[in-house]
Amino acid sequence: MTHIVLVIDDDEERARTAAEQVTDLDWDTDALDVTVLHVFTDNVEGATISQFGPAREARDVLEAAGVDVTLAETSGDPADKIVTYAADEDADVICLSGRKRSPAGKAVFGSVSQSVMLNSDRPVLFCPPE
Structure with a gap:
């Protein structure tokens, strides 16, 4: 069984694209388990992952391809939480999508994707x- 942690942010299009790219790879969907993970940084409304549009979008794409899907959430610093979650769940692969940012934008605002890759x-x- 291959366990993928598919990390999503608040953009439904990016969530759908990442899920589609996972399904486009040559995986045996019978031996594939995907956890769609979102790290809440500011959740004043108290939303849960099942109420979160991008999570539902990714789940729908994956389930349509015959993939077993679990929705998961955590809160805190996104990069740290992603790395910790994947280790705790003994994930085989972390899958994430980034935003287009200039080098200056990455330096000023940071890059969750880059931090996950490095750590x-x-x-x-x-x-x-x-």
């Missing part, structure tokens, strides 16, 4: 945002 001991599959 995880697991393979990271980066899905282009388009």
Whole structure:
């Protein structure tokens, strides 16, 4: 069984694209388990992952391809939480999609994708945002 942690942010299009890219790879869907993970940083409304549009979008794409899907959430610093979650769940791969940012934008605002790639001991599959 291959366990993928598919990380999503608040963009439904990126969530759908990342899920589609996971299903486009040559996986045996009978031996594939995907956890769709979102890290809440500011959840004043108290939403849960099942109420979160991008999570539902990714889940629908994956389930339509015959993939077993679990929705998961956590809160805190996104990069740290993603790396920790994947390690705790013994994930085989972390899959995430990034935003287009200039080098200056990455330096000023940081890059969750870059931080996960540098700090995880697991393979990271980066899905282009388009």
